[in-house]
Amino acid sequence: MRNLWNNSYSQSQELNPTFNGTKSGGNSREVTSLISASPRKEIVFIDSTVEDYQSLVAGVKPATEVIILDPLQNGVVQITQVLANRTDISSVHIVSHGSEGNLQLGSTLLNSDNLEAYTSFWEQWTGALTADADILLYGCDVAAGQVGKAFVQQLSQLTGAVFAASTNRTGSEAKGGDWELEFTTGNIKADLAFGQLVREAYGAVLPINRVSVASDSTQGNGFSEYASISGDGRYVAFQSTASSLVSGDTNNTSDIFVYDRETNTTSRVSVASDGTQGNDYSYDPFISADGRYVAFESQASTLVSGDTSGSVDIFVYDRETNTTSRVSVASGGTYKGGNSYDPSLSGDGRYVAFFSNASSLVSGDTNGQSDIFVHDRETNTTSRVSIASDGTQGNNYCYEPIISADGRYVAFASFATNLVSGDTNTTSDVFVHDRETNTTRRISVANDGTQGNNSSRSPSISADGRYVAFYSSASNLVSGDTNGQSDIFVYDQQTNTTSRLSVASDGTQGNNYSLNPSISADGRYVAFNSLASNLVSGDTNGQRDIFIHDRQTGTTSRLSLSNDSTQGNTHSDSPSLSADGRYVAFHSDASTLVSGDTNGQKDIFVAANNSAPVLDNTGNPTLTTINQGDASNTGTLVSALIASGANGDPITDSDAGAVEGIAVTAVNNTNGTWQYSIDDGNTWNNFVVSATNATVLTDTASDRIRFVPGAKYSGTVTNGITFRAWDATDGLVSGTTGVNASISISDGATPFSFAAETASITVNPPPTLRIIGTNVIEGDSNTPNAVFTVRLSAASTQSVTVNYATVSGSATAGSDYTATSGQLTFAPGETTATISVPILNDSLSEALESFSVNLSNPTNATIATPTGTAMLTDFLVTSVSTTLSPGIENLSLEGDSAISGIGNNSGNLMIGNAANNFLRGKVGNDTLIGGAGNDTLVGNYNNDTLFGGTGNDLLKGGKGADIFVFASPSEGADTIADFNVAEDTIHVFSDNFGSDLVTGAAITTQQFWLGASAADSSDRFIYNQSTGGLFFDVDGKGGAAQIQVAQLSTGLAMTNNDLFVL
Structure with missing residues (x-):
């Protein structure tokens, strides 16, 4: 795509009513009236850092000018420079990143603090605009809250234009955005710059990280902490003392809220089924994977009827039915008091794990300790899981339960020493109870089973229960643990191995403590908070930060950073990782993670875990x-x-x-x-x-x-x-x-x-060119061209050219060939080209002649072989008996008379006509082809090839290693007068002698037989030593009759090697 920075891009196509249409209920007549009216002059500025801004450029309304802002330059200056050359602009649309009271314009973050510094620029804007101009700001949350609204009002006053801006996320509906500009400073006449189809197709939003806000983005007026995020990261549950997150929050205590990151709405869930707010604090939420259920602890007595104990209870709120139920009860719903804490839900919300000091939840609870319980919301039964595999109850405090997504496994921390044998370290350990097998095992151990030499706690478990993350101050769980700090570990219940994760990407151990792990559903990612400053480079804030470790790649990243990578200016804690590992919710007192964070309170943030490729x-x-x-x-x-x-x-x-x-x-x-x-x-x-x-x-x-x-x-x-x-x-x-x-x-x-x-x-070095010569037989009809092949040594990425021209030798231009010249071109990738020179037949019986083609003046190549030579060989065609003169190699007999051809001392090719011919070679390696009659072919000296053709021919090779060729068993039986098994061979064509013959080799021993007829089905050629007959049998000892193809001398010691397949 071409660079549009500081360049206008005008779309001048006709208004397309099917694309933009009109407002709801519009029709084509209204569109026509819009076209005939005086057009509004509109201009759109788009910051190129906006995700997929190209689709927005392509989708701007017709006849609208588009300017792309350079992200490295001051955006106010860029816009002013453009408007300086424009007049009567009725609408300006600005698409960029934003946040509450902030608008990013190129390299400049514009807000109320620096608006006055641009007064002279606003005056220039005013000069370019009409008196009733609109300016529309497409940026997330720019007008959110009182700060955002005041910012937009101030812009309107400085420019004299009517402004519209968004109070929430702008962009993709699938990502929680919309295209409504909810806040205006007056009557907006301009439509949105983008048609509906473009808005629906656009897949991005400007990011928002803080979620402890009201539905209108108002920040909380109290602290928010302990987030729990749904499996896909859409919903975030958290506790907050803020009274500004929902209307009617007048209880002056901590409540549980859920923020929907898709709709940007906040709801309170620590309420009774009729909506009554709690009359005491609610704490420690846990949201189910699908976001439907939220479990929490509360001391409120108004959430369910009959709650008169004054104890801390566990409740579950169903966000679909808007009902609240108490689950820290015995089977059947019996409740007799006792405090319960720290709930955890299975993926579907059916099972609730929690710890409680109540002794009435199950029978036989006599240990006087807090225990871990699981309540089945479907069967309304409660069971205790902080027990040994034989059912023995724990002899000390159990706490921090977490249940796997399938509800089978419950991990927890405990000081009990009797849950497993050999527990002698007298400190907190992490255990896993299998509710299917009713067994309990300790997992805060080294690979060899050695127990930790210090406390372990705060487990987090993968969906299938295989992986359990926890933090521990023990130094003997893995080798090389010498930092004297608590670290994050993961135990694999399948391989029984423990690994440490609170390390830098190069394996360096943390130089300070790490706490509170949260593991993804598949066990790949573990989020945690740490005061270590050496887990990533550039960690200089001296605060606890949120980190995530990728167990697949071994890399550690910090997530508690602003969108421009600014570090938090105070602690960030208690991460909650979405099941898919993509999002981490956490609380932080930092005011530097998002713009507009001015409440001075701890807030809830969500950071994306965009794992490094x-x-x-x-x-x-x-x-x-x-x-x-x-x-x-x-x-x-x-x-x-x-x-x-x-x-x-x-x-x-x-x-x-x-x-x-x-x-x-x-x-x-x-x-x-x-x-x-x-x-x-x-x-x-x-x-x-x-x-x-x-x-x-x-x-x-x-x-x-x-x-x-x-x-x-x-x-x-x-x-x-x-x-x-x-x-x-x-x-x-x-x-x-x-x-x-x-x-x-x-x-x-x-x-x-x-x-x-x-x-x-x-x-590559330049490829080389070489020309390859050719041989041509000159005849009196159908005279061919001499074709020279020119080759490149390698394909070129460029076009290669070379000039060529013929040069006479013993052959003469005009009588033997046509003089030719020109230029060859090799397109990129081509390696072969040809030059054709027409050959002229002078009908004379001449000796061997030649001419050449020379190459010259190459481009993008060099010439290795500049000259190619064509050798012209005469082919004498005659209808009378002829003896070839010296220097003439080839003879063809024509007509229908029985005539003869006699060769010379060269290697001759002589071809008979359809009559009975006599062909005889001399001392050269001759090829004699008989034709259709009953011919006599005599090779004489040296290595000759004799092919009788059809008819019953007499073949005599003479001296030398001669070849006798048979094309088909049906051509007649030729007599070979002097077949010598020591030198001569018979060649047959596989096309006509059977496909089971292998070309390019002698027939097999199984295909040859000495005898009167075939002995088995494999036999194809049979030589009868008694008669001298050579026969072919297509199916061996089958039903087909054998055919005599040649008559040889008797008693020859023939083998399969005397017959060769062509």
């Missing part, structure tokens, strides 16, 4: 080979370059919807110049890159890379380009330069692979 750099990627001096080569598609890497598919990315690309971080320009194109080679740009100034390119049909070699360079450019894999869904546009793709950007949700790869290209 993985690049297998064990291959040898190469670009298409080019030739020396090829400055206009078409290069190599990025897709082809990627495919030339390891195993043909070197890039993998676990993120759904990831788009492959590369970030070029270095080029080797020693012997030429590296360039890239994003418009399929129409325009090229030089790479000017480094690790912190990369150029990104996508795996599409338009992105290419090429090397322009120095004029005289040939060879292989190793390490020609260096690149990392790039996930092109990060919002960057292909062709963008200035991207920091260094290894240090592993901080956060990096779109770049940690591994780098290099690619090479071979520049």
Whole structure:
């Protein structure tokens, strides 16, 4: 796509009523009236950092001017420069990123703090606009909250225009956005810049990270903490003391809320089934995978009827039926008090795990300790799971339960020493109870089963229960644990192995403590918070941050960063990882993670885990080979370059919807110049890159890379380009330069692979040209051309030309051939061309003649063989008996008379006519072909070939190793007068003698038989030593009769090797 920065792009096509239509209820007559009316002058500014901005450019209403803003330049200045050359603009549309009270314009973040600094610019805007102009701001949350509304009002006052802006997410409905600009400063006359189909098809939104807000994006006026996120990341449950998140929140205590990230709405769920709010605190929510159920603990007595104990209970709110139920009860619903805490739900919300000090939930609870229970909401039964495999109850405190998605396994922490044998460390351990087998095992152990030498707690379990993450202060769970800090571990219940995850991507252990792991459903990702500063580079805030470790790639990334990678200015804690591993919810006191965070409170944030793509750099990627001096080569598609890497598919990315690309971080320009194109080679740009100034390119049909070699360079450019894999869904546009793709950007949700790869290209020296001569038989009719073949030593990426011209030798132009000259052209990729020179028959019996074709003046090649020679051999055609004169090699008898042909001392080719001919060679290696009659062929001396053809011919090879040819068993029985088994051979054609004969070899021993007839079905040729007859039998000892093909001398010691198949 061409660069539109600071260039206008005008769409002047007719208004298409089927595309834009009119407002709801409109018709074609209304559209016609719009066309006939004076058109409104509108202009759209689009920031090129907006995801998939190209589809928006393509979908702007007809006759609307489009300007693409350079993200590296001040956007206010860019817009002012454009408007300075415009007048009577009735509508300005600005599409960019935004947040509450903020609008990103190019490199400038515009807000109330810097609006006045641009007063002179606003005045220039006013001069370009009509008196009633509209300005529409398409950016997420720009007008959200009081800060956002005040910002938009101030813009309206400074420019004199009527403004419209969004109070929520703008863009894709599937991602929780919409195209409504809910807040206006007056009457907006302009329609949206994009038609409905374009709006529906657009698949992006501007990101929002804070979710502890009201449905209108008002920030909370109290602290929010302890988030729990649904399986797909859509819903986030959290607790908050804020009273501003929903209307009617007057209880002045902590409540449980759910934020829907698709609809951007917040609801309170710590309420009774009739909506009555709780009269005491609610805490510690846990949301089911589908987001329907929310479990929480609460001391409120108003959530269900009959709650008179004053204890902390576990409740489940059904968001579909809007009903609340208490589940910290005994089987059947009996309730007798006791405090219950820390609920956890199975994936479908059926099972609720919690811990409680109540002794009345199950019978036999006499240990006086808090225990782990599971309540089945379907059967209304409660069971205790913090027991040994033999049912013995724990002898100490049990807490922090987490249940697997299928409800089978419950992990928990406990100080009990009698749940498993050998528990002698007198500290907290992590256990897993299997509700199907009723067994309990300790998993906070080393690979060899050694128990931890310090406390372990806070388990998180994968969906199938195989993997359990936890944190531990023990130093003996893995080797090399010398940091003296609590770390994050994962135990694999299938392989019985423990691994430490709170490490940097290179394996360096954390230099401070790590806590609170949360594991994905498949066990691949583990999120946690840590005070360590060495897990990623650039961690200088001295605060607890949220990290995620990818167990598949071994990489660790920091997620508690703002969209521009600003670190949090205070602690972030308690991550909750979505089941698919794509999103992490957490709470933080930081005010730097999103713009407009001015409440001074702890908030809930959601960060995307865009896992770095993985690049297998064990291959040898190469670009298409080019030739020396090829400055206009078409290069190599990025897709082809990627495919030339390891195993043909070197890039993998676990993120759904990831788009492959590369970030070029270095080029080797020693012997030429590296360039890239994003418009399929129409325009090229030089790479000017480094690790912190990369150029990104996508795996599409338009992105290419090429090397322009120095004029005289040939060879292989190793390490020609260096690149990392790039996930092109990060919002960057292909062709963008200035991207920091260094290894240090592993901080956060990096779109770049940690591994780098290099690619090479071979520049061939100019290919060489050689011309190949030919032999031509000159006859008196159907005279052929002399065809010279010209070959290139290798295919070229350029067109190659060469001039040619005939040069006489003993053959004379005008009598033996037609003088010819011209130019040959080899298109790129071609390696062969031909030159045809017409041959003239002078009907004279002449000796061997020759002429040549010379090559000259090549382009993009050199000449290795400049001359090719054509040898003209006379072919004498006659109807009378003839003896060939010396120097004439070939004779053909014509007519229907029985005539003879006698050769000379050369190697002759003599062909008879349809009558009975006599053909005789002399001392050369002659070929005699009889024709249709009963001919006599005599080879005489040397190695001759005799082919009698049809009829009963007499063949005599004479001296030498002669060949007797038989084309078909039905051509007649020829007599070979002097067949010598020591020298001569009989050749037969497989086409007519049977497909079971193997061409290019002698017949097999099974196919030859000495006798009067075939002995078995394999026999094909039978030689009768008594009579000298040679027979062919198509089916051996079958029903078909054998046919005599030749008469030989008797008593020959013939074998299968005397018959050869053609």
